[in-house]
Amino acid sequence: xxxxxxxxxxxxxxxxxxxxxxxxxxxxxxxxxxxxxxxxxxxxxxxxxxxxxxxxxxxxxxxxxxxxxxxxxxxxxxxxxxxxxxxxxxxxxxxxxxxxxxxxxxxxxxxxxxxxxxxxxxxxxxxxxxxxxxxxxxxxxxxxxxxxxxxxxxxxxxxxxxxxxxxxxxxxxxxxxxxxxxxxxxxxxxxxxxxxxxxxxxxxxxxxxxxxxxxxxxxxxxxxxxxxxxxxxxxxxxxxxxxxxxxxxxxxxxxxxxxxxxxxxxxxxxxxxxxxxxxxxxxxxxxxxxxxxxxxxxxxxxxxxxxxxxxxxxxxxxxxxxxxxxxxxxxxxxxxxxxxxxxxxxxxxxxxxxxxxxxxxxxxxxxxxxxxxxxxxxxxxxxxxxxxxxxxxxxxxxxxxxxxxxxxxxxxxxxxxxxxxxxxxxxxxxxxxxxxxxxxxxxxxxxxxxxxxxxxxxxxxxxxxxxxxxxxxxxxxxxxxxxxxxxx
Amino acid sequence: xxxxxxxxxxxxxxxxxxxxxxxxxxxxxxxxxxxxxxxxxxxxxxxxxxxxxxxxxxxxxxxxxxxxxxxxxxxxxxxxxxxxxxxxxxxxxxxxxxxxxxxxxxxxxxxxxxxxxxxxxxxxxxxxxxxxxxxxxxxxxxxxxxxxxxxxxxxxxxxxxxxxxxxxxxxxxxxxxxxxxxxxxxxxxxxxxxxxxxxxxxxxxxxxxxxxxxxxxxxxxxxxxxxxxxxxxxxxxxxxxxxxxxxxxxxxxxxxxxxxxxxxxxxxxxxxxxxxxxxxxxxxxxxxxxxxxxxxxxxxxxxxxxxxxxxxxxxxxxxxxxxxxxxxxxxxxxxxxxxxxxxxxxxxxxxxxxxxxxxxxxxxxxxxxxxxxxxxxxxxxxxxxxxxxxxxxxxxxxxxxxxxxxxxxxxxxxxxxxxxxxxxxxxxxxxxxxxxxxxxxxxxxxxxxxxxxxxxxxxxxxxxxxxxxxxxxxxxxxxxxxxxxxxx
Numbered sequence: 001x002x003x004x005x006x007x008x009x010x011x012x013x014x015x016x017x018x019x020x021x022x023x024x025x026x027x028x029x030x031x032x033x034x035x036x037x038x039x040x041x042x043x044x045x046x047x048x049x050x051x052x053x054x055x056x057x058x059x060x061x062x063x064x065x066x067x068x069x070x071x072x073x074x075x076x077x078x079x080x081x082x083x084x085x086x087x088x089x090x091x092x093x094x095x096x097x098x099x100x101x102x103x104x105x106x107x108x109x110x111x112x113x114x115x116x117x118x119x120x121x122x123x124x125x126x127x128x129x130x131x132x133x134x135x136x137x138x139x140x141x142x143x144x145x146x147x148x149x150x151x152x153x154x155x156x157x158x159x160x161x162x163x164x165x166x167x168x169x170x171x172x173x174x175x176x177x178x179x180x181x182x183x184x185x186x187x188x189x190x191x192x193x194x195x196x197x198x199x200x201x202x203x204x205x206x207x208x209x210x211x212x213x214x215x216x217x218x219x220x221x222x223x224x225x226x227x228x229x230x231x232x233x234x235x236x237x238x239x240x241x242x243x244x245x246x247x248x249x250x251x252x253x254x255x256x257x258x259x260x261x262x263x264x265x266x267x268x269x270x271x272x273x274x275x276x277x278x279x280x281x282x283x284x285x286x287x288x289x290x291x292x293x294x295x296x297x298x299x300x301x302x303x304x305x306x307x308x309x310x311x312x313x314x315x316x317x318x319x320x321x322x323x324x325x326x327x328x329x330x331x332x333x334x335x336x337x338x339x340x341x342x343x344x345x346x347x348x349x350x351x352x353x354x355x356x357x358x359x360x361x362x363x364x365x366x367x368x369x370x371x372x373x374x375x376x377x378x379x380x381x382x383x384x385x386x387x388x389x390x391x392x393x394x395x396x397x398x399x400x401x402x403x404x405x406x407x408x409x410x411x412x413x414x415x416x417x418x419x420x421x422x423x424x425x426x427x428x429x430x431x432x433x434x435x436x437x438x439x440x441x442x443x444x445x446x447x448x449x450x451x452x453x454x455x456x457x458x459x460x461x462x463x464x465x466x467x468x469x470x471x472x473x474x475x476x477x478x479x480x481x482x483x484x485x486x487x488x
Numbered sequence: 489x490x491x492x493x494x495x496x497x498x499x500x501x502x503x504x505x506x507x508x509x510x511x512x513x514x515x516x517x518x519x520x521x522x523x524x525x526x527x528x529x530x531x532x533x534x535x536x537x538x539x540x541x542x543x544x545x546x547x548x549x550x551x552x553x554x555x556x557x558x559x560x561x562x563x564x565x566x567x568x569x570x571x572x573x574x575x576x577x578x579x580x581x582x583x584x585x586x587x588x589x590x591x592x593x594x595x596x597x598x599x600x601x602x603x604x605x606x607x608x609x610x611x612x613x614x615x616x617x618x619x620x621x622x623x624x625x626x627x628x629x630x631x632x633x634x635x636x637x638x639x640x641x642x643x644x645x646x647x648x649x650x651x652x653x654x655x656x657x658x659x660x661x662x663x664x665x666x667x668x669x670x671x672x673x674x675x676x677x678x679x680x681x682x683x684x685x686x687x688x689x690x691x692x693x694x695x696x697x698x699x700x701x702x703x704x705x706x707x708x709x710x711x712x713x714x715x716x717x718x719x720x721x722x723x724x725x726x727x728x729x730x731x732x733x734x735x736x737x738x739x740x741x742x743x744x745x746x747x748x749x750x751x752x753x754x755x756x757x758x759x760x761x762x763x764x765x766x767x768x769x770x771x772x773x774x775x776x777x778x779x780x781x782x783x784x785x786x787x788x789x790x791x792x793x794x795x796x797x798x799x800x801x802x803x804x805x806x807x808x809x810x811x812x813x814x815x816x817x818x819x820x821x822x823x824x825x826x827x828x829x830x831x832x833x834x835x836x837x838x839x840x841x842x843x844x845x846x847x848x849x850x851x852x853x854x855x856x857x858x859x860x861x862x863x864x865x866x867x868x869x870x871x872x873x874x875x876x877x878x879x880x881x882x883x884x885x886x887x888x889x890x891x892x893x894x895x896x897x898x899x900x901x902x903x904x905x906x907x908x909x910x911x912x913x914x915x916x917x918x919x920x921x922x923x924x925x926x927x928x929x930x931x932x933x934x935x936x937x938x939x940x941x942x943x944x945x946x947x948x949x950x951x952x953x954x955x956x957x958x959x960x961x962x963x964x965x966x967x968x969x970x971x972x973x974x975x976x
């Protein structure tokens with residue numbers, strides 16, 4: 001492992017890639033745009049998944065599994081959906097390979113062409129609503145609150161590890177309701193779960209809001225979003241929750257008998273977060289020494305490094321610390337590799353973002369102490385070995401809180417308000433971040449602003465204040481400010 | 489839900505399908521051979537996954553994620569592997585759809601043909617060993633103990649829910665070692681985990697052994713297996729663990745520098761169990777009333793049915809029972825649906841295999857009792873409400889043990905020994921099960937026996953006794969008995 005990564009100032013994009021690669025989170029694979037998520041990166045995803053899964057189950061959701069493949073014709077059934085999702089995708093056309101007659105290897109067997117092509121799911125609304133048709137007959141079958149943890153494929157032209165990859169992992173919730181009110185409530189319940197997860201577990205502050213028509217999910221009536229801010233001043237859409245109205249129910253003819261024995265179409269929602277969150281996590285907290293992880297999601301919370309190397313006395317104290325931490329459910333590793341110097345190990349665990357490092361040497365032990373180093377602040381401190389378990393437990397909480405507060409201050413400092421388009425542009429070119437500005441409500445203006453500045457409307461914040469004003473671009477009447485930003 | 493399912497005696501195969509469908513474990517989907525795993529079925533898989541994952545992690549394994557797609561050329565790199573896996577598979581040839589010029593829908597864009605076709609992974613040895621090439625440089629990088637939980641696709645011609653589907657879910661472990669001894673040890677460690685899981689959690693007795701050359705995994709030096717026996721007397725291969733030698737290391741040129749700075753090829757294993765286990769679970773324990781689940785894997789362990797319907801007095805006692813069970817981590821549901829009669833509910837929970845049903849009526853409560861019904865034996869008993877938590881906890885263990893013992897007796901009663909080919913055939917046509925018989929060790933004989941009887945060699949049991957004898961078919965010299973059976 002190299003000690004040095006590109007600094008953010010030098011090249012933000014190279015810094016990001018260096019962290020992903022050198023902290024061993026993910027690698028590019030032999031398949032264009034697909035990544036290998038390495039054990040350390042997957043460990044973070046497992047922690048995210050377990051926590052979110054718990055929150056979904058606590059709110060009455062259950063998991064299921066729907067097919068990887070979607071018949072091509074399904075995509076065409078919802079008019080807007082097909083425009084959004086049927087374009088760049090992986091198409092299965094054959095089901096057999098054969099030995100090449102010339103002995104050069106294997107080739108596609110031309111006789112094994114599928115009658116109808118299958119699409120590797122880019123999202124599952126169509127195959128799921130085709131299934132719900134069989135499951136939903138009466139109001140007593142509703143609501144149906146189902147989630148799946150799955151891989152999906154979108155044939156992206158420009159990919160970036162975690163942020164935009166051809167294959168990615170996510171959860172997709174698909175719920176069915178008897179009323180529009182209940183479906184909208186569900187959409188917002190999930191949005192609140194996403195916000196809570198982002199802020200309390202990822203320590204990543206987010207703004208909740210609704211998307212403009214132009215940024216809406218293909219097939220949705222309304223798309224709600226959580227938007228985070230990265231250290232380069234760009235926004236990251238971190239999760240979306242869609243109110244689908246009756247669009248998919250109508251496309252797949254899913255009706256139920258209500259309490260008065262009358263047939264009605266079902267109301268729907270869908271919602272998802274993906275491995276993209278790992279990209280957001282990296283860019284929210286990390287620094288020029290490498291990855292920084294919030295304790296609640298760190299696969300390894302504490303590492304003990306013997307100074308200068310393991311021996312009987314140090315081992316004994318390390319075992320004591322390990323026992324104290326394990327009793328509290330805190331993951332800990334004692335790095336006994338005698339071939340690596342402490343300085344090398346320090347750099348390695350800094351790179352990997354382990355929240356707390358304990359340096360344990362004989363002098364410390366004689367004084368009944370251990371050196372505690374925080375990854376978030378770099379602060380080092382000698383701490384009594386008595387009660388080390390409680391100390392670490394509290395410190396992990398302090399680190400979690402500190403990371404959130406720091407990220408929140410960074411974000412809050414980058415929410416600007418302006419009524420002047422020149423200032424709008426100069427903010428975007430300067431510190432970036434969110435800009436609260438008036439907009440005339442048309443897609444045309446939104447597209448024009450994007451063309452001129454690369455900024456898009458990230459969202460119309462929930463409970464947005466109404467305020468009469470003039471559109472930042474056209475000067476036309478506006479009834480509220482919306483949040484613009486450049487984004488990933 | 490219909491009250492009646494086909495009996496095993498009447499039509500074993502229809503009985504199996506009825507249970508899968510009526511216990512709401514899985515459905516056929518709109519995509520040929522792919523299933524929808526419903527929430528109840530997926531809940532069983534989650535319990536299996538969590539337990540196995542714990543056992544893998546306790547033995548030093550970590551999870552990662554490798555691409556869904558495999559470049560076609562990778563499959564050809566290991567000679568035997570390509571023969572086994574490159575035939576019936578899903579082939580991605582294009583990456584874009586377009587609107588049909590005649591407005592008839594979407595069609596494959598002929599200009600978006602991939603340079604090299606991608607195969608949806610049927611198993612991941614090739615893509616993983618291509619990655620390991622970058623990760624393994626020195627003996628210090630070994631062993632590499634990685635597992636992934638994933639979906640895979642094999643284009644099966646005849647599919648059966650859970651037992652053989654085009655897409656299925658599994659875990660696949662892929663480990664790399666510096667010596668053959670260590671790799672073989674790993675293979676056997678995993679086999680032992682599979683056996684322990686099958687017997688202690690699934691309550692499904694298994695025989696461990698090694699496969700004959702003919703039944704070996706394509707690319708393996710040795711394939712170890714756990715073999716279970718289903719109620720129709722057929723064997724089910726429930727999990728396999730492969731010692732791959734240096735075959736994949738050589739195919740993908742994966743070498744490491746040993747402690748003496750000499751380059752050597754790496755030794756490999758791979759191993760997996762899949763959603764097929766759910767099929768095994770169903771066919772091991774279920775009866776003509778429906779599904780029977782071992783408590784350790786049941787998504788719902790206890791159901792409380794109010795007799796005849798909920799009211800304040802019954803609710804109060806139910807809440808008390810729920811609190812007592814939840815305190816012990818025992819999942820429980822109180823079925824308060826006032827529109828269904830108790831008898832209907834009884835049949836429903838029997839169908840779904842809930843291990844314990846509590847019938848709670850006012851008369852019971854007056855006597856300080858509750859009616860406890862076991863799904864495994866059908867036995868009903870009035871039990872004091874005091875200490876109901878302990879009672880249920882013990883009863884769940886008793887049910888778990890009883891299911892295993894019953895299945896083991898069934899299996900043991902169907903291990904026959906014979907030296908006569910006519911008897912061999914008549915056992916297969918009669919009670920079925922495993923037959924311990926002499927075999928001359930040739931693939932030719934094995935194939936001939938299969939042709940004549942449909943039985944295959946399920947395994948050569950571990951620590952098999954050496955015993956000179958004559959092959960059951962050819963009369964040629966044999967040094968040991970092996971286990972034959974018809975199988976899934």
